Amino acid sequence: MKRLFAVLLIVLLAGSLAFAGGDQEGGSIKIAVAGPHSGDLASYGLPTVKAAEILVEKVNAAGGLLGLQVELVIEDDVCKPEVATNTAAKLVGEKVVAVIGHICSGATKAAMGIYNDSGILAISPSATNPGLTQSGDYPNFFRTIAPDDAQAALEVAFALDTLGLSKFAVLHDKGDYGKGLADFAKLYLEEDSRAEVVLFEGVTPGAVDYTAVINKINNSGAEAVIFGGYHPEASKLISQMKKRAMDIPFISDDGVKDNTFIKVAGEYAEGVYASGPMDTATNAITILATKEHQEKYGEEPGAFYLNAYAAVLALFNAIEVSGATDYESLTNALRTSYVETTLGKIKFDAKGDAEGVGFSMYQVQNGEYIELK
Amino acid sequence: MDLQYFFELFVGGLTKGSIYALIALGYTMVYGIIKLINFAHGEIYMIGAFTALIIASALSFTGMNPVLIFLISTILAIIFSASYGVTMEKIAYKPLRGSQRLSGLISAIGMSMFLQNYVLLAQTSDFLPFPNLIPEFKFLEPVKSLISPSGFIILVTTAIVMILLTYLIKFTKTGKAMRATSQDPKMSQLLGINISKVITMTFIIGSSTAALGGVLISTHIGQLNFYIGFITGIKAFVAAVLGGIGSIPGAVLGSFVLAWTESFGTGYISSDYEDVFAFLFLIIILIFRPSGILGRPENKKV
Numbered sequence: 001m002k003r004l005f006a007v008l009l010i011v012l013l014a015g016s017l018a019f020a021g022g023d024q025e026g027g028s029i030k031i032a033v034a035g036p037h038s039g040d041l042a043s044y045g046l047p048t049v050k051a052a053e054i055l056v057e058k059v060n061a062a063g064g065l066l067g068l069q070v071e072l073v074i075e076d077d078v079c080k081p082e083v084a085t086n087t088a089a090k091l092v093g094e095k096v097v098a099v100i101g102h103i104c105s106g107a108t109k110a111a112m113g114i115y116n117d118s119g120i121l122a123i124s125p126s127a128t129n130p131g132l133t134q135s136g137d138y139p140n141f142f143r144t145i146a147p148d149d150a151q152a153a154l155e156v157a158f159a160l161d162t163l164g165l166s167k168f169a170v171l172h173d174k175g176d177y178g179k180g181l182a183d184f185a186k187l188y189l190e191e192d193s194r195a196e197v198v199l200f201e202g203v204t205p206g207a208v209d210y211t212a213v214i215n216k217i218n219n220s221g222a223e224a225v226i227f228g229g230y231h232p233e234a235s236k237l238i239s240q241m242k243k244r245a246m247d248i249p250f251i252s253d254d255g256v257k258d259n260t261f262i263k264v265a266g267e268y269a270e271g272v273y274a275s276g277p278m279d280t281a282t283n284a285i286t287i288l289a290t291k292e293h294q295e296k297y298g299e300e301p302g303a304f305y306l307n308a309y310a311a312v313l314a315l316f317n318a319i320e321v322s323g324a325t326d327y328e329s330l331t332n333a334l335r336t337s338y339v340e341t342t343l344g345k346i347k348f349d350a351k352g353d354a355e356g357v358g359f360s361m362y363q364v365q366n367g368e369y370i371e372l373k
Numbered sequence: 374m375d376l377q378y379f380f381e382l383f384v385g386g387l388t389k390g391s392i393y394a395l396i397a398l399g400y401t402m403v404y405g406i407i408k409l410i411n412f413a414h415g416e417i418y419m420i421g422a423f424t425a426l427i428i429a430s431a432l433s434f435t436g437m438n439p440v441l442i443f444l445i446s447t448i449l450a451i452i453f454s455a456s457y458g459v460t461m462e463k464i465a466y467k468p469l470r471g472s473q474r475l476s477g478l479i480s481a482i483g484m485s486m487f488l489q490n491y492v493l494l495a496q497t498s499d500f501l502p503f504p505n506l507i508p509e510f511k512f513l514e515p516v517k518s519l520i521s522p523s524g525f526i527i528l529v530t531t532a533i534v535m536i537l538l539t540y541l542i543k544f545t546k547t548g549k550a551m552r553a554t555s556q557d558p559k560m561s562q563l564l565g566i567n568i569s570k571v572i573t574m575t576f577i578i579g580s581s582t583a584a585l586g587g588v589l590i591s592t593h594i595g596q597l598n599f600y601i602g603f604i605t606g607i608k609a610f611v612a613a614v615l616g617g618i619g620s621i622p623g624a625v626l627g628s629f630v631l632a633w634t635e636s637f638g639t640g641y642i643s644s645d646y647e648d649v650f651a652f653l654f655l656i657i658i659l660i661f662r663p664s665g666i667l668g669r670p671e672n673k674k675v
Binding site for chain 1: 378381382385386388389392393499500501502505517518521522523524590593594595596598600601603604605608635636637639640643644645647648
């Protein structure tokens with residue numbers, strides 16, 4: 001009986017394999033979407049799947065690309081590097097032409113080497129780790145989001161050129177994101193002869209108060225504070241500084257460019273500078289993309305939806321412009337031809353970062369973040 | 374300039390130490406009476422802050438004077454938290470009285486988690502702004518770089534509370550009963566002291582000072598969420614242990630020592646190691662004085 005069952009199972013498995021094999025023959029362009037689709041970080045990965053589904057449906061309805069239908073292969077990496085390598089190996093086996101993903105920087109790094117060896121390109125909507133493009137290890141990597149260091153560079157340029165300040169206290173919350181940004185800000189300030197870093201410190205998130213740190217800023221003679229971190233610490237710092245009559249500019253990042261910050265810090269938030277993704281809400285394609293999402297899924301799009309939408313558009317454009325699906329022509333097309341996307345008109349530079357995607361500086365004015373032009 | 378900086382750090386430590394002291398009192402008093410480390414004490418502090426926020430937000434619609442709002446919400450927060458403290462004792466600790474010490478400790482940890490999650494579900498997980506109810510004092514203008522109005526209020530309030538508490542413990546009948554219970558609960562019971570009443574009183578006082586601390590620090594830093602009780606509670610607990618748990622002057626002294634260690638450590642070395650200084654100091658003290666600065670070594674009967 002047991003043996004019969006085993007035989008049956010093998011037959012069934014073989015049958016399903018044959019079926020899958022048969023499917024592959026049908027002349028389609030396979031595009032993969034990889035990222036966390038389950039687990040606690042699924043909310044970062046699923047909007048990308050939705051963006052790809054919407055666009056693939058649309059392009060197939062219009063006759064496909066190069067006369068072929070586009071097929072999506074969706075794989076979950078749970079945002080874990082060790083799973084991402086398996087995901088990548090699976091997608092290589094599926095013979096996809098390109099990957100939209102991965103989502104998390106760590107998982108992306110783990111997968112990129114495998115794609116590189118197999119001549120598959122990947123466009124990530126969300127991996128912001130600077131090394132992915134700057135190390136030069138992954139010529140097959142592209143992204144439709146600005147790297148972390150671009151934000152620090154913008155903050156420093158803004159403080160030096162626009163505000164004309166020279167002495168800075170650089171603070172962070174000791175976290176990966178906050179400290180990473182603060183490290184870059186410090187590096188860029190030290191490279192510039194006009195600037196001086198008079199204080200570089202980490203504050204403890206959740207501490208009872210920051211009086212001692214504020215005394216230290218005061219004593220250091222800093223003309224401005226550059227803070228890397230999230231809004232709870234930022235609002236604590238700024239309100240205690242203002243209460244002590246310290247009125248120096250406070251410059252922070254997109255962890256602070258959040259309306260919760262204004263809500264919590266209240267009147268003390270007034271005048272705070274923060275960098276954040278450029279506002280593209282008035283862009284025609286962005287409006288269309290958001291409307292399509294609402295129609296299909298009945299809700300507002302989630303994290304990185306617009307970046308993913310732009311990534312898929314860029315890939316489709318590259319396939320159409322080059323008229324081919326091989327690695328050489330696709331990467332060449334991505335680097336040379338401009339495409340209108342949800343993030344504006346973009347193309348990719350030699351390293352794989354999108355030109356024209358970036359951050360702007362915002363300032364709190366009358367209880368609202370206003371983009372500074 | 375340097376002396377000014379030293380003084381700034383000193384005053385900063387004094388403010389922080391006052392808050393630690395208000396909370397550490399609850400730990401040390403409860404421990405002194407029933408030998409229980411009440412881990413849910415930090416949550417009472419958080420509930421006090423939340424109650425004050427809710428009442429203050431409701432009252433601010435009436436256009437009342439901010440100082441009056443501050444006073445009313447503080448008093449109501451104290452009453453509310455004190456009843457929480459007493460209820461907590463009745464539900465989680467009283468049934469375990471007389472059983473192993475560890476059972477009470479586990480019960481306290483459970484209570485702490487319960488209260489945290491209760492507030493998380495009933496309120497929100499977001500940070501909420503706490504209104505600034507303390508007016509700008511004119512006479513503080515010249516020393517504004519030294520101390521903020523809320524810092525000043527914290528110092529004054531803590532001083533008043535300490536004086537009242539000393540009076541209560543040293544010169545009233547309740548205080549006498551508390552001291553007796555702390556020394557020998559069985560003997561005091563034989564002499565006609567109602568131990569249950571003394572314990573209830575201890576929880577009322579401890580919870581009230583914690584709630585007061587919660588309101589003061591929330592006004593000072595202008596924000597709160599359901600999690601604020603945890604870290605502050607741990608710090609105050611460390612302060613109580615540092616000073617000698619069970620001893621009231623010890624808790625106050627421990628709080629200031631801890632706060633100054635943090636303040637000067639941050640000011641002269643680096644805030645990256647703020648917690649390292651605090652705990653390093655604790656370890657050093659405990660090596661040389663295992664029962665804390667003012668703690669009396671426990672007599673073990675063989």
